Amino acid sequence: MSSLSVKTRREDAGKPSIIKSKSMSSRHTALQHTPVYKKTSKCTGKLNGNSLERMPPEIILRILLYLDAGSLFCISFVNKLFHDLSNSNALWYQFYIRELTKKKKGCQEDQATHGLGVKVVQEKPKGYWRNAFFKEITGLNTNKWRKKLQRIDPYTGLPCHTEEVLRSLCVSWQITVTDGRGRHSTFEQSHASFSSTAGFVFWGAVNWPPFNQITSVELHGVALVPLDCPAAYRPGWKSVMATVKVQGECSELFVSDKVIKMVYVGQGITFGLWKDQLQIAFVIVNLHNHLLVQRSLHPYISSHREARVRALFDDVDPEFGLHGYTAYIELHNTARVLVSDRFSQLFCRRDQISGGFLPLKLIGKNNRCPNAHLLSDVSLPWKTEALHGAIKDCCMFSLTVWDEAKQPFWCVSAPVVITKVNQDTVSYDFDGASFSIFYQDSEGRVEMRLKQMEYKEQYFLVNLVIYISVAKVNKHFGRDY
Known part of the structure; x- marks a missing residue:
């Protein structure tokens, strides 16, 4: 099941706050609607050693307003208080409007927010504007790349700009292998290349588990948000594109040379093993270009689901469909x-x-x-x-x-x-x-x-x-x- 791969903690039940504009006056108005988090101490008379946490939440929010999006996202991992404050809709709405205004040239902020009343914005669930900002900055909210995919190569019958769109959306792929003990290991791709009909993704990690211990393989499409923060903490969307059961030593030998033997396990996934060993040297995955972008970005792009097609009626041949x-x-x-x-x-x-x-x-x-x-x-x-x-x-x-x-x-x-x-x-x-x-x-x-x-x-x-x-x-x- 696809999910937003953003590390979160249990969110507070308080209602989110809203910022209507980037001006300091509107920021002050939004912060007035922000729920106050009261901090009590079991030991009365003793002061908490962390002076920042003893500040009123309104002051901390005012400080957080000076952070960029990447720093604001990273600070949410400090503790529960900073997690709740840094995920406030009042902060992320500001980043969303700023990004939206940047993409719409000549459009003023008031025009960008036209039709969004304070009540309507306040009713959005907590985290809504953070996710909206993530989708806006990755380009998932635009139709530009969808229009590019509508251009079809008349010879291959497939979209002409699949590679260009995938690279512009910063799409990559991961492989997760599971061994007999249920342990999971995830590996990032080494590089990818494309032809007019398919993409080829390569993994060359040196710390693969032995091939005979692997029981299943999962292929994921990943679209990371281009934030200025460490890659390990960068949020993104992950899509399960293929799941294959592996039979280990019972897998059929595909082909070999003097150094490598290749084992094909299905759904385009091939393992390259060192000859006369069970150690994995590399992995190659074939990805057909048909709806490759949509399959890599699911669930936010759900148009790849194919509906049943009605065979065209032919009054000459009653066996239409053949x-x-x-x-x-x-x-x-x-x-x-x-x-x-x-x-x-x-x-x-x-x-x-x-x-x-x-x-x-x-x-x-x-x-x-x-x-x-x-x-x-x-x-x-x-x-x-x-x-x-x-x-x-x-x-x-x-x-x-x-x-x-x-x-x-x-x-x-x-x-x-x-x-x-x-x-x-x-x-x-x-x-x-x-x-x-x-x-x-x-x-x-x-x-x-x-x-x-x-x-x-x-x-x-x-x-x-x-x-x-x-x-x-x-x-x-x-x-x-």
Whole structure:
């Protein structure tokens, strides 16, 4: 469950106070409405050693007015008295209006507060204006980045400015691992890179717990408030983007080289282990660009929830919902795109549904794709704090499938491996060795067949089929195939 990751203590039941403007007179008026916190001593006749705490709360509030937002937030961790005083709406309303006025050029403070009467503002719950200021300073209250995401790349069908928006909102990602004893360890990302279809986030910490002791992994999107205070105390929003159960030593080996072996645990999360050991060298997470900003900022951005789509009626084909699909496939590593192509007008007849899957054939014997070829030198670079290298015959795979209404239907980003297979058929067009790429999850699978032309040092994609789960199709369209 997503939550505002601001460290707080139990709040007092007193009503918050309000400041109407930045002038000293209005500050004085607001402080008059601030509840008075009486401090008594069990030992009568003895003075408290802390002279600041013996001051009237009105005087302390007047002093706190001279602090910046970062210092005011940090001082709330001193004790309960400072926590209650520094979270006063009278103080944070001042910062909110100041930030709002700064962003609206030529707008006076009176215009910014137009329509906010004293009674209306006083009825806001405690902490309301602090959170409003945090959202305003991070840009979550503006529509500028939403407009940027509306610009769609006509080739990939995905937003063009995903990386720009994520960096402008200071979005980062965290991984939390849980061991068999229930202990949690959280790690900040080392760095992130982006392609036109996905983002790749890397962790290279050296103090990971042993891989065989990890039972679950959680991926969080984090948007920190840019306050001038230590990062450990900086407030922000955290979103749970993925939760994966890990089977430790029973996890299937993905691919390896002389130094590293990679284990894919699902939902785009891959562990890089030192070979012949159970120690984690690095972690790579693939994040598909579809609604990536919204998923990273949940719950304040809740538009990423996909509603059920009604299949478009077709009076020619009564099996509407089985045709009109479009797919975009891209094979790439962190440095360059290896191959990419877009396929439209994909369909499947009802009698072709088999084993609970709906097959969509993109490339086959009768529909070759002349541009579907990639260099035979396929590798995935990796890097730790001490070493770096590249795993051969491994790359990233991104898939986006749209339904007939041009709504994203199935989005995948994960590492895949090119494996050699027995040549079961004779091809007069390609005389090289046969290779395959296979991907599968709970929603479907993808099967690719490649031929290697040794003298050209290239792979040619000779067969490509997408299998979508019928249960996913029924849930998406509300039908029963």
